[in-house]
Amino acid sequence: MAAPARTQPPWKEPRSSVPPKLKIWNSLTRSKNEFVPIDPEGKEVKWYSCGPTVYDDAHLGHARNYVTNDILRRVLRDYFDYRLVFVQNVTDVDDKIILRGRQQHLFAQFKERNPKVTKDVIETTTKAFDAYIQKNLPLLSSDILPENLNKESTEKYAAVIGGKSLDGTSPPGDKEAKVKMHLKTAGSAATALLAPSQSTEADVAEFYASAEDVLLPYLDSLYGSSINANDHSVFTKLTQKYEARFMEDMRNLNVLDPDVVTRVTEYGDQIVDFVDKIIANKYGYATSDGSVYFDIENFEKTEGNHYARLEPWNRNDKDLQADGEGALTKKTTEKRSDADFALWKSSKPGEPSWKSPWGQGRPGWHIECSAMASAVLGSRIDIHSGGIDLCFPHHDNELAQSEGYWSHQSGGHQWINYFLHMGHLSISGSKMSKSLKNFTTIREALERGDWTARSLRIIFLLGGWHDGVEITDGLRQAGTSFESYVTNFFYKVRDLEIHPNTTSSGADDEKIRKAFEAAKEKLHNALADSFDTPAAMRAISGLITDYNSADKTALSDSVSFDIARWITRMVRIFGLDGSSAPNDNSIGWSGIDIPSAAKELVYAVSRERDEVRQHAIAGDLSSSLLTSILSKDKPETQLNAAAVPYAEVLSTFQENLKGLAENKAPAKDYLALCDRLRDLDLWDLGIYLEDRENAPAMVRPVDAELRAARDQKDAIARVKREAKEKRERDGAEKKAKLAELAKVSHKEMFRTEEYSAWDEDGMPTKDREGADVSKGKVKKLRKEWEKQKKLHEEYLKGVGSA
Incomplete structure (x- = not known):
């Protein structure tokens, strides 16, 4: 019996038990906490996300952070129905940007002044090479010559090159990765300096490209x-370019735009006011050079204030502190504690600057997020997110200075309620990093076809959002399998729209609906358990497995459609289907449809083919029956350009069928024509007819899975064909050799220098020294003689016949 009609979408049905409330892994408490928005109505969620530092193209490590962030955002908004205000900053002023912008500006000027590689250019590059070696590769000789670099590097850094640590005992890490990067950079410059010719325009371009990183x-x-510190265009030229490229990369990965984008350069006054208030609250102090630092000791003297709440174990890590302050930070003896961090930096010559009560300067790295987030979202924020490497010192410093700013008026010290940190991405165990230059950019990966927006997102969904994800062959295969599994499910259900299952008994409806309800509950429990997307993905694939195992003749189409709509909704919530709305009640994701211009014509030719095959196999395909089949479909004379190729396929197929009928062709010719339509004519247009037993062929686009299967099939056929050709060649060669051998008379075959006397049959009697040939050897030679006699006589017969 068929299930009753539904009055509401299946994902809105009440569950049998009270669903669990959402809990989130909170870096602030290092535990899972129930999610309770600040909004009194519990609907609005204020979220601040640390955005990019725009001085280079984003890489796959960045994709891990921003795509995963996007997944959580979509789940909160589209599954849990929260109303989000999502703010993301763009860091367009910091030490890295200043250095990169300034360096690129100077390098461009240098190339403009030196359009050819002159003696002066070589001399400057040699000095740059020497300086780079001295700073970054201290084990090498300070006066090393470019031609000796490879030999000395191999000796002095043998452990690192061999995949070991510098000390030879501990596991290799970032230090060793940096050494490898520096060796590569120095090697590239050495190659440029040793280049035999630098005269052509291409030579000059190659020289500068190779020497750039030392210059x-x-x-x-x-x-x-x-x-000129007041000429901000030196730096904004760089940041505007890479911000635009970052946003383009994110959209190509189907990452939603932020609701609000904040830029450091647009919040100068707010940042100055923010720092001034921290000083007024006794948590900041200025130094004589015009810099301002956060007073950690004074902050912690106030009851309830704690520094380094996210990673207290790192609060005295001087390397992390130095990294957080930036390469251009001026050392001062006026800091009250080594751990105190810069809120405002006095600008040195060559650095951009803004007016402030403490003199010309620029924001510290951490203050920008505090000031901008507070300016847009206020004194209390629900969620703050970013990569795991931002915990300390960046987010810990943000927390301290923001709580120092708001402590007197927010009724407490809780600035952020939930910190969400995305795990790193690594490939073959190595973390991607701009500073290590071991990354693949997002646009490179997409352009080369290494990934698609969907395939990369599936990889991240299969891993925990706050855990590290290492891309392995196994994980790639798991991602490909999931995508294929869902795609093939959508193909089957969408086919029901064309070929309804009108004879279904509905006997399996209740069983599959129970599996459906169980899957919904599993998925809800997974997402409520701190966005456990791996478990959610398993719930989806498990439901598809249950569906695939059902007897389709005992399953109502309405059940299939309900399941497919729910799965469609979930994969769209996860961002796996472009900009498609999760709740539009449609089925499937992009890539499963044939072109709209093709549909009417392709479904017509597919139906004709089904009928022709059916009757050809049954042996009852008559001319009159064929005429009846073809009379149902006639291509229109007026077609738009996009439909023409498909109309030609239909008309050609029909004409070929008529030709076979006129010639009274056997059934196998009709079947061969049907195979050609499937394997060549439609395949070349990107469409495949998947033949099924006791069912019409399923029309589907040619996708990567089908192409891979055909490539594999073709490869196997090619190997078989080549093996057969080899056997035939070997056989022909053997036959030719045998034919030549047959021409030799058995009476002449042993008349060689090996023997000195023979009988009347040509059998040897004496060896070359005149000794009698042994009886054993004579017996052996006689067998060969008999064989050759038979062969030669057959040859003579053949010649006589000819």
């Missing part, structure tokens, strides 16, 4: 301080 810091050391 950048050297030119900056010579001329960096001469940059």
